[in-house]
């Protein structure tokens with residue numbers, strides 16, 4: 001009898017904890033509606049296409065190929081105007097992955113350019129870590145070709161807004 005009670009208690013705990021984990025994970029998922037509500041899409045588009053904010057200032061970054069430092073340019077330079085990737089940028093050794101919302105956060109789209117496994121769904125937190133520190137959602141360090149940007153949380157939201165919009169095309 002006693003053992004049964006223990007088992008029941010442990011089972012309840014396990015169920016409660018997994019419930020909390022599920023809630024926490026759902027709360028982390030990117031909510032396109034909430035992003036689009038607040039995102040400044042003009043700014044996101046400008047960063048994506050030119051590497052400059054809508055107001056004109058360049059985003060600073062480390063890593064990335066030398067020509068990007070010299071000539072400037074945005075995400076589109078490597079991931080393509082429509083975000084479909086699959087290009088081999090000059091002096092890079094890795095093909096670019098697609099980066100629109102559905103590829104990053106859709107149902108576990110299992111593609112990364114490199115041979116390091118599928119990538120788990122991107123949350124805004126994972127997106128921030130990738131964009132600033134170059135660590136992908138699968139925990140691997142991104143190739144040097146992918147710049148590490150100095151980008152604010154608001155700007156990351158603007159950019160994600162534009163990556164959501166790119167799926168409409």
Ligand code: HEC
Pocket residue numbers: 047048064065068073074075076077078079089092094095096097098099104111112113114119130136137138141142143145146147149159
């Ligand atoms: C000079 C080329 C270049 C530029 C510019 C660039 N990227 Fe990348 N990006 C890459 C490459 C190459 C990879 C693949 C890295 C790897 O898998 O190791 C990558 C990876 C990524 C990933 C990871 C996707 C995954 O499957 O895990 C995201 C997200 C991303 N880039 C978004 C952006 C955004 C947003 C910008 C603009 C602010 C940008 N990139 C600018 C080359 C570039």
